[in-house]
Every structure is written in structure tokens, then in C-alpha cells.
Amino acid sequence: MKAILLVGPLAGVQGEHLQRAVSARLAGVEIIDTGEGFDSLWRRMRELFAENRQLLLVDLEPSADGAYLDWLRAELAVLSAGYPQAPPPRITASALGRRGLDATAVLAAIDDPAQQLDCQGIGEVPSQPDWSAPPPHRHHLFLCTGPRCVRRGALPLWKTLRRELIRLDLYENGEGALLTRTGCQFPCNRGPVLTVYPERVWYGLHSDEQVCRVVQEHLLDGVPVADLRVDDEA
Numbered sequence: 001m002k003a004i005l006l007v008g009p010l011a012g013v014q015g016e017h018l019q020r021a022v023s024a025r026l027a028g029v030e031i032i033d034t035g036e037g038f039d040s041l042w043r044r045m046r047e048l049f050a051e052n053r054q055l056l057l058v059d060l061e062p063s064a065d066g067a068y069l070d071w072l073r074a075e076l077a078v079l080s081a082g083y084p085q086a087p088p089p090r091i092t093a094s095a096l097g098r099r100g101l102d103a104t105a106v107l108a109a110i111d112d113p114a115q116q117l118d119c120q121g122i123g124e125v126p127s128q129p130d131w132s133a134p135p136p137h138r139h140h141l142f143l144c145t146g147p148r149c150v151r152r153g154a155l156p157l158w159k160t161l162r163r164e165l166i167r168l169d170l171y172e173n174g175e176g177a178l179l180t181r182t183g184c185q186f187p188c189n190r191g192p193v194l195t196v197y198p199e200r201v202w203y204g205l206h207s208d209e210q211v212c213r214v215v216q217e218h219l220l221d222g223v224p225v226a227d228l229r230v231d232d233e234a
């Protein structure tokens with residue numbers, strides 16, 4: 001039986017819901033959560049190759065782009081080369097995860113071989129970016145992941161921030177924002193702290209709604225959100 005791996009940062013309700021929706025139509029669907037890294041994916045793939053199973057990897061990474069998919073495809077090709085008896089794995093060919101977890105789009109990509117690529121005999125993929133120049137961006141955001149901001153709820157807020165930037169096509173591109181995690185930025189008691197450059201604005205954010213306001217009002221409209229600032233301009 002073909003194994004269908006839904007792969008991405010899929011822990012939680014949305015991932016389970018997607019798995020249920022896809023499993024209701026198809027057998028052999030597994031979910032692989034890569035929120036903490038890819039080790040579980042490599043491990044499961046080795047097991048499936050050893051059983052000579054046909055494998056389709058459905059990539060659902062929300063920040064996927066062409067370079068990422070090329071890299072993942074090349075990794076699959078290298079891994080499968082050690083199992084010549086196993087059928088070559090296939091991978092969905094577009095950045096499905098950028099549209100959110102959409103079961104209809106996932107099922108369409110699984111059903112349609114034209115939306116998939118073989119992972120076999122492809123050359124080494126050059127790494128992008130080339131790690132020698134700053135990537136293009138309009139804003140540089142520094143997300144505090146120091147211990148007190150994390151205790152005050154930073155991590156779910158930064159997930160919301162990333163999702164919102166991706167939704168508005170502002171994620172790590174020339175018109176958008178580059179995200180950098182930091183240690184303690186010092187105004188812990190006002191955190192979780194987000195600083196935005198080049199304007200040098202410091203925010204203390206406490207809800208998804210406040211995160212969305214910063215994206216809309218500051219990054220898109222160009223007006224810092226005065227009532228969320230914790231710097232001396234507040």
C-alpha cells in the first residue's frame with residue numbers, strides 16, 4: 001500500500017483535523033510533525049524504504065518556497081538511493097502549506113500525478129541564499145524569545161506574526177520583514193517584546209489582535225502603533 005506522509009509543523013488541532021479529512025478519503029495517511037526538526041521524517045522514510053513501500057510526501061511547511069522544495073526533494077533522492085529495491089519516492093510539487101491547511105488542495109495534489117515530482121537521480125541543489133549577503137527586506141523584526149517573554153506567551157504570538165506575514169506576502173522578501181529571534185531585550189516586564197527597524201520602535205504585545213495591528217498599521221500602512229509602544233516615544 002502506498003504511504004502518504006503529510007509533513008510540516010502539524011502538531012495540534014489543525015494538523016489532526018487535516019489528517020482526519022484526508023484519511024476519510026484515502027488509506028495509508030500518516031502525519032509527520034516537523035515543528036522541532038526533520039529527524040522523525042528521515043526515520044519514518046527509512047522504515048518505509050526498507051519495506052519497499054511506495055511513498056508520497058505532501059509538504060505542508062508554511063514558509064516553503066522553490067528553494068526549500070528543491071532541497072527537500074534532493075534530500076529524499078539521497079535517502080532513497082540507499083534503498084534501490086524501493087520505488088522512487090514522490091513529492092508534491094508546489095508550496096501547499098503557504099495556503100494554510102486546506103484539505104481540498106491537499107487531496108487534489110495527492111490525486112493528480114501532474115502535481116507531483118519524482119525524487120530520483122537529481123543533482124545536488126545549490127544552497128539558497130548563498131550565506132554571503134543580507135537577504136532583501138524592508139523591515140527587520142527582532143522577536144524576543146528570552147525566558148521571561150516566553151513565559152509571558154511570546155511563542156504563540158510569534159507564530160501568529162509569521163502566519164500573518166505569510167498571508168500578506170510580507171514574509172522575508174524585499175517588501176516584507178526579516179524575522180530574527182533574540183535573547184532578552186531587557187524591558188521584560190512589558191513583554192513579550194518585539195522591536196522593529198529601521199524605525200527603532202519597541203512594542204510590548206499581548207494578543208494575536210495586537211500582533212495583527214502591528215503588521216497592518218506599522219508594516220503595511222507605515223504608522224507605528226502608538227498605544228502598543230514601550231519605548232520613550234510611547
Ligand code: FES
Nearest residue numbers: 146149185186188
Ligand atoms: S525576556 Fe524578553 S525582554 Fe527580557
